[in-house]
Amino acid sequence: MLENILIALALAMDCFAVSVVCGVIVRRYQAGILLRLAFFFGFFQALMPVIGWFLTSRFSEYLQAVDHWVAFSMLGFIGGKMILDSFKKEEEDKSMNPRDLRTQLLLAVATSIDALAVGISYACTGYDTFAQLSVPLLYIGLVSFGMSLLGFWLGARFGETVNRKMRPELLGGIILVGIGVKILLEHLLG
Secondary structure (H helix, E strand, O other): OHHHHHHHHHHHHHHHHHHHHHHHHHOOOOHHHHHHHHHHHHHHHHHHHHHHHHHHHHHHHHHHHHHHHHHHHHHHHHHHHHHHHOOOOOOOOOOOOOOOHHHHHHHHHHHHOOHHHHHHHHHHOOOOOHHHHHHHHHHHHHHHHHHHHHHHHHHHHHHHHHHHHOOHHHHHHHHHHHHHHHHHHHHHHO
């Protein structure tokens, strides 16, 4: 049980960080955006291990070879665009909009790519049926959901203060690129 909670917490850290950034950008608590974002993060964090577990028998070497590059590319693209957009004039439209459904889905998928590796490890450590996976997946989904709620709330709560002192899009872009680099280095360096 403790192992499942620790795995869930580790996977939820990216959700938490991105949710803080989204809360800072939105700058106020909006229940609809918050719940949808947290749901997507929890859902995809729980879904990716299932996909990794399911595909391991046929494609494990291919998935492990590219999953970190996919996550790095997606997060690097979004983060890089946020960094560039942070230097635009205030009148110009900012591209990273946490209110946008597509942006939320892209962030949820990008932050959950590394969870594929967890699914692969489950397949390699004796989880033979979906029923055996149900408890770890429940932990992963619920912890990611909860950490996303907390992160968004903290970002929205303190976002106005952060916004006055720095550009939230710049901070968010740096965090997203950092998460992408972290995922890439973890996989490349073991």
